[in-house]
Structures are given as structure tokens and as C-alpha cells.
Amino acid sequence: MSFRTPLLILVATFLFRCAEKKTVTQMNDDQLRSYANELAHKYIIADGHVDLPERLKEKNLIPVSEHLDIIESASEGEFDYVRARKGGLDAPFMSIFIPSSYQKKADSGKSLADSLIDMVVAIGDQLPDKFSPAMTPAEVEANFKLGKISLPMGMENGAPIGNDLANVKYFYDRGIRYITLTHNDDNQICDASRNTVHTWNGLSPFGKEVVAEMNRLGIMVDISHVDDSTFYQVMKLSKSPCIASHSSCRYFAPTIKRDMTDDMIRKLGENGGVMLINFYSAFLDSAVASQSQRNDEKLAYLLAEKGLHESDPLAKPIIDQFDKENPLGKTDIEMVANHIDHVVEIAGIDHVGFGSDFDGVDGQLPTGLEDPSKYPDLIFILLKRGYTEDDIAKICYKNLWRVWNKVEQLAKEG
Ligand SMILES: [Zn+2]
Structure with missing residues (x-):
């Protein structure tokens, strides 16, 4: 072998690499779509918030193995195995959702939380070739290698902690890895964005202890x-970085207090945290937001007339009927990319990810992003806008992984 051979190999490799890079920017739409699909399956896609347990609870579809909704849902819902697989979704955080009405119950929703956690555990037990629980990023990675969808859990509303700090450890031991401090109403921990009461003007004294305890144990706030x-x-x-498991930018829907302002996005970035973008049309687009608010006012009036609160179980059929008669408009998938762009502009590429709210927004999802099978279409748009493969990997899971690992590490270090 002459000395020229290795040199030729080097030159050829260099030229090949250049050609490879060129092809990414020169791809036509079809090629870019197939590249997006490849990336969706090459990397883990994590989603900060999926309401499958709530959807199953509402339909009383337990035990899970006796119905096919989780494997392939013919008519309703957004999350199922087939669509998640098609879109490359590997780690949907299962929302253990406690409606505000449970805050008034004697056990503050603890038994509901337990039953929903049991349901998620049962999905893994009963469909072990498809799903597996996961309590750490490393466990998700191991499941990913085995071709299984991980089911990490987050609890939406800290109400079930009650007034007993020991319950934070209880839920950690049950596998909860983030807690959304409250839901639509102020609770014993803090004030909510939908409430105007300002019970605590922020965190309650107990809520401050809860945050410290979550830091200590390794639960994401x-x-x-x-x-x-x-x-x-x-x-x-x-003391640990935080997440927004499913939040969008108030910049695009200024009247939605549930969305985050630019200053909040900046602060969350400085905290080292990650903002996972919610796909609910009314949180993404001011036109849909205005329509949603008009509907909210009409509905509140309707419920008040009947002496009901929106979280009362008796209000549920009335709300469902109202939603049917007053359908909301939808935004489109490009708008989700706009929100991602906006967070990147303000906080940087290291602080954004996905938090769809699939199965939690009554189908009010953007056109083109109706369910998890559409993740590659969102990646396609991001590639078209100039995001690199590294950027896509960060958005898909690496940003959330950084936070999750850091929260774990800080807890271990005490
Ligand atoms: Zn929510």
C-alpha cells in the first residue's frame, strides 16, 4: 500500500462529508421529510404531558388489556401505541391529573392519584412488549434500545400531597418524577394562573417546603x-432547574395567563430549565384564544346559573355538550414551530422541547399536528427553518434530559 492510499482515503472522506452536508441543505421537500422521519426515530422523543390516564379513567377502560384503545384507537383520543410508534414518540410523560374539585375531598385526591398511577403501572404489566415504566432518563434509554415506549409519570396538581410533607416522598416512591404545583385553582401549595383570588400571592408557606422537598428527593418542579x-x-x-411540562408563549396569545411571558421564558432559561411547548390551539394563537375566552365566559355563566363549578363532576356533561355546540377554531402546525422559534430567540436552543397535552385538550390540536404520528412533520418544519440535527435532538429530548439528570444528581449530592 503506497503512502498515497491513506491520503486518498482522507481526501475522499472529507469530500464525502462536504457532499453529505450539502445534501441536507439542498434536499427537496420529499427528501427532507424522509430525513425528518429518520431523525424522529433515531432520537428519543420525549413529551412532557400526555393525558392518556385521564382519557382511560373517563371511559372506565380498566383493566387496560381488555381494550384496544392503547394499542390502536379507532375513533378518539390522540395517544396510542401505533400512532406513537409511527411518529417516533418514545417517552410520553403520563399525566396523573387531579382536578381542582378533589382539593376539597377528605384525601385531597390521593386515592385518585394512586388509582391513576396503578393504571399506568398496569399498562406496562399487561402490555410488556410495548410499554415499560421509567423513572430515570437511563431507564428510558434502555427501553428505547428494546423498542419499547416508556411511561414516565408526572402529577398534575400537588393537591394529593395534602398538608403532609411525607406525601412528597410517598409519590416519589410511587414513581412520580415531576409535580405540577397546582392546576386551574389555587391549592394548598400555591396560586394558579386561572384564579383571580391570589390566596397566597405566590407560594404558601407549606408550598415553599414542598419545593425544597422536591429538590431534596429529585422530583422536577x-x-x-x-x-x-x-x-x-x-x-x-x-435549587434545581425546573420545567414547564406543557406551556406556550404569551407573546402569541397575550390574554392567556396560562402561557409564559418573555420575561418568564428568559428566567426559566437562566434557571437552567426547559419549557415544553403545549400544542393546544387556544394557547398558541390569539384568534383561537379570544374565541376560547368568549366560550369560557358563556360557559361560566351557564354553570353559575346551575350553581356548579367547572371541576364539579356534575358539570362534565354540560361542558361536553357546550363544547360540542361551540367548537373552537384551530391553529396550524407552523404556529407550534413559531413558539419553538420564540423560546429559542429568548432563552436559547437549550431550553425548549415538546409538551403536547395530547388526550387533554378535546382534540383542539393544530391542523397537521393532530396526534403523535405527526411528530416527523413538526421536525420537517424545524429542519426547513434551519434547525440542525443537533438542535432537533435537543428539542426532542436532550434538553429535558439535562434537567432531569441534573435534578437527580443534585438530589443525590444532597
Ligand atoms: Zn394541564
């Missing part, structure tokens, strides 16, 4: 749904 005052106090108090 989720600031989705909280009032701005709560958010800023959490940013000051939390």
Missing part, C-alpha cells in the same frame, strides 16, 4: 399552570 407570582418565587427558591 413543574411551573405550568401556576400564577406568575408563584413562578417568580419558585425561580428564586428552587
